Amino acid sequence: MNPLLLTALLVALISTACLAGASAARKAGRESRMTAGKAGSMDRDEIYRMLSRVEKMEEPELVMGAMCYEPVAMPAVAEYLCPVCGEKTVYDTSDDAFYTITGLFETRALFAVLDSVSTLDMALDESSLCSACRSDSTTEPALVLRVTWDDGRTHSSPVTAEDLRMLTGFMSGRLDYVSVNDGTFPLRQNLDRIREILGMDPEGGAPCSDGGCGASCPGGGCR
Numbered sequence: 001m002n003p004l005l006l007t008a009l010l011v012a013l014i015s016t017a018c019l020a021g022a023s024a025a026r027k028a029g030r031e032s033r034m035t036a037g038k039a040g041s042m043d044r045d046e047i048y049r050m051l052s053r054v055e056k057m058e059e060p061e062l063v064m065g066a067m068c069y070e071p072v073a074m075p076a077v078a079e080y081l082c083p084v085c086g087e088k089t090v091y092d093t094s095d096d097a098f099y100t101i102t103g104l105f106e107t108r109a110l111f112a113v114l115d116s117v118s119t120l121d122m123a124l125d126e127s128s129l130c131s132a133c134r135s136d137s138t139t140e141p142a143l144v145l146r147v148t149w150d151d152g153r154t155h156s157s158p159v160t161a162e163d164l165r166m167l168t169g170f171m172s173g174r175l176d177y178v179s180v181n182d183g184t185f186p187l188r189q190n191l192d193r194i195r196e197i198l199g200m201d202p203e204g205g206a207p208c209s210d211g212g213c214g215a216s217c218p219g220g221g222c223r
């Protein structure tokens with residue numbers, strides 16, 4: 001097999017110059033934190049308020065992170081060991097899920113951080129990555145973020161590590177988020193993606209289709 005196929009660019013900070021840049025990026029991120037801070041109980045109305053806050057406030061400057069990379073040899077296959085049933089599912093480099101599995105350790109850690117800064121009921125659903133637990137053979141293996149709202153309704157969306165970084169910034173009350181290489185990116189440009197992941201109505205109304213929320217929907221009622 002062509003060894004080039006086994007090689008991918010992964011993030012690796014390899015010089016003190018990079019580390020200095022990363023530190024500056026972190027400092028800039030702290031300075032653009034909103035004073036309102038973390039929300040208390042995050043129901044839909046609170047999320048709508050947070051979305052509109054990010055939309056209205058001045059966008060912080062984008063800070064590029066360290067650009068020092070080093071090629072890291074990738075394995076030929078990635079094995080997913082299911083924590084629920086113990087089954088092993090093997091993916092090779094031609095599978096999209098290969099990169100999900102090789103980055104799973106980091107993604108789980110990112111989710112733990114997200115969960116710790118938010119009072120929203122969220123779960124990272126790995127079940128489609130396991131061939132035995134996957135309910136439907138046509139389901140694409142992916143990491144899925146499941147949100148359970150205070151009224152019991154749920155919304156599920158496939159997510160990447162970058163999505164979780166974005167959500168962590170948003171749920172922390174920031175106007176930006178820390179990227180994979182310690183840069184900071186404004187959240188405003190990603191509000192559509194955040195709405196999509198959380199199942200929020202892009203027009204600002206409540207994310208319900210059956211009118212079950214009555215007249216309490218902000219910004220124009222149910223759709």
Ligand SMILES: [Zn+2]
Binds near residue numbers: 082083084085132134
């Ligand atoms: Zn399983």
